Amino acid sequence: MAITAAMVKELREMTGAGMMDCKKALNETNGNMDEAVEFLRKNGQAKAEKKASRIAAEGLCMVVTKDDQTAAVVEVNSETDFVAKNATFQEFVKAVATQAVNSDAADMDAFMAEKWNEDASKTVSEALVEKVAVIGENLKIRRFEKVVAEHGCVVPYVHGGGRIGVIVDADTDVVNDTVKEAMHNIAMQIAALNPKYVSRDEVSADYIAHEKEILLAQIMNDPKESQKPEKVINGMIEGRISKELKEVCLVDQVYVKAEDGKQTVAKYLEEVSKAVGGTVKVKRFVRFETGEGLEKKQEDFAAEVAAQMNA
Template sequence: MANITAAVVKELREITAAGMLDCKNALVENDGNMDAAIDYLRKKGLSKAAKKSDRIAAEGLVSSYIHGGRIGVLIEVNSETDFVAKNEEFQAFVKDLAMQVAAQNPKYIRPEDVPAEVLEKEKEILKAQALNEGKPEKIVDKMVEGRIKKYYDENCLICQSFIKNPDITIQDLLNEKIAKIGENLIIRRFTRYEVGEGIEKKVENFAEEVAKQINM
């Protein structure tokens, strides 16, 4: 059985805003696995983020970020009230998301946003790769599912590690803000532009540049 420390319980509480006892029970039930404990609390309806998820969020903010005149991002994040949209912490959160998109170049917001045909094609490629590696066919499907999770982690914004704190995901960050601000918040859409995109040119790691600037 995993050692459930007070610090881990506190961290889960900060992410979900659920009660301390509920957080401890969730960690015990899931052998200390933080992600599984978060899902457990959501399913139980004990996470504040889960309780607020069905509330209409029609206000919000469109924010922009431009990196060196070469990468530009527009992102819309919705809140329930105009009051929250004017809140400095909310505005900083939206700016962080814009910088995240600039640095990590996600293609989608959530796993469910990935088109079915794109997902199927990716699975076919991953399956072929696994078979070419000589993996037994009976375990290939499980390997593909594991690699699809990695695909989500790289290509879906909410699954990505937060560039300012790689120990949490954007979904964790969103849950923290929902709990702290007290309103449902929704990452609605984003657009990312990069100079010369689609044109053959010298490879430059703009994402690394953005990440360095953020962590200065």
């Protein structure tokens, strides 16, 4: 299969690996993008599949709460940052979020087919088309998620003027200002450190096995580390897995506002529970980041390469 410059560019943006390394990986895997990512990871040239590391699409994330038990977050994309800052666009995003918090739609197709709350003579999809005509730029309601607390409350947080939207679903015996403030702090933690799970209980055995396979391949590709005894290598893998889980599991993360720089989120929640005389836990969370996994239009790739070669 012929390896194109566009394929190399895509792999670079997915992994952060060098241009020639990406080209080699694609050649070795006959152009299979997923296998090329694995090839780079196993050779230590890509730390992880962080497609969102080059977030580029514009727009806004917005969170609307209906009451202490109900909230919704939406992401609406625009072509330019100029439109994202436009009051007309921002009002439309708020209307979409309000639609979502009152919606019972199970997926995006059903949501787009709903009657528009602000004018029942049209659907959400038709309201979007009209807004595109008014603003003069392509817009997209990309995603939404509604959260309903079963035992406790929901707490919203919006960061960076709409760059990140977070909802925390608190499982708690007590709902008061202290608990809500604690959940707001947790939401800020989620926005800043982007955990993937609440706790290790949510991490699948398949994920752990896959990461161990990657780590073993990295070690075996290192001339020094590969010579170590099997017991030592297994210990290294377990240590690195544990370190990774502390980064991706919310309750294992170091609490960002900890005075000693060591307290975990789990310990912070224990403190809050003791203070309010009940049990306070995070049941789940939702985190949307504007443009996550999307790309802006880029400059000509050949020109980019030429510029790097002439630098």
